[in-house]
Amino acid sequence: MNKQPLPDLQLTGITGGAGGIYDNVILEGVCKVNGAVRAQVIKANGVITFNGDATAEEMQANGKLKVSGTLQFGSMEFDGMMTIDRDLRGENCILNGMLTIKGDGELENLSGEGVFTVSGLLSAGHVDYRLQGQAKAGEIGVETLVIRKAGGSLWNKLASGLIPKLRTELITRSIEGDVLDLEFTTADVVRGGIVKIGQGCRIGRVEYLTELSVHPDASVGKVEKGGE
């Protein structure tokens, strides 16, 4: 890399900026960045739109974020609502709020609270997520996965009875992983080493290698032990 210090991009208010290679990108307000951005640090607060790919070592964002390409980062902390039109790739991710990925999600660590929708494959090292609404993923492939229901308020419980979309659950076609600890999950197939099916799960078929436990409140179609 060249030794020259990289410029910063700083936008405040209702403005737009151009993409490029930066050191720090600090966006506040209603900002739109046109073109691909690569930066050491991206800090974004407000309603932010990246028209293109965004890449950052470190990312902190609050508010509403839209990326019309692929988002890549080393670590990210995010609160709010995020939409990514292509793929999400990163190492560590703490995510509270709503995440929509129209492509695939590839993360080493994902933790947080809220809802996520991944159209393609969610592939991760470790996922520890507390659901607050209906989360969806095409497929999930992980090393360890822990899905819990966040302590919802009474209103939430009432509303979820009336509007199915507000029901707290994870819907996916298949989950594959080494250690799976699930609650309130609906899946066609679950395959794993150690599998724990908790309350509120509806699983079509479970294939496990070493250990399986099923909560009495869960419904499981077919069970198969592999590795014989």
Next chain:
Amino acid sequence: MEEDLISKKELLELTGISYGQLYRWKRKQLIPEEWFIRKSAFTGQETFFPKERILRRVHNIINMKGDLSLDELAEKLADTTSYAHPHLSLSAAQLLERNIVSLTTLNRFGDATAGGKKYTFEQVVHLVAVDGLLSKGEMNLDEADGLFRTLTKNTAKFAGKNWELFFIRKMGASFFLLAATPADLIFDDGTRLVSRLSLTDLVEQLNGKLN
């Protein structure tokens, strides 16, 4: 092209790796996206892999990951030229001993290449390509001569870039085609694609035997 496929479940049972490892390697791009072939099976959608290639790749990853981090490994696997051994030279005896090239192939083509007694890495790759096709019974010795000449004469033109070899037949006549990867070739109806070999596969196969 007809290639043997292996289901994800069989692969895991056969190699002893776990789902987590497989996904991790995919994330680190140790296993190319194109190898994940989705097909519908009676249990719903299932993922299949090209059997020979994935087994070789998994074998290589397991062998190498003791010394290297996954990121280093990914770099190595992505770049053929770097994990090719430019200074490698093997004698005919070594080739035979390590079961890299069969005696028949070596007898026929060995003399044509080696001015001395050692073979360079490139020559070994060519020998492996010819040997593989011959031993599968997919081409006869005359064709092998042609292939070997083609490879020797032309692969240098790719200047370290990846190439693929297409071996096709039509009405009994055979052709060889070398193309820089990634290449999608479409043939007319009467053509049969007998075999398709890429440099990456050959090098990987070779590396598996060298380690």
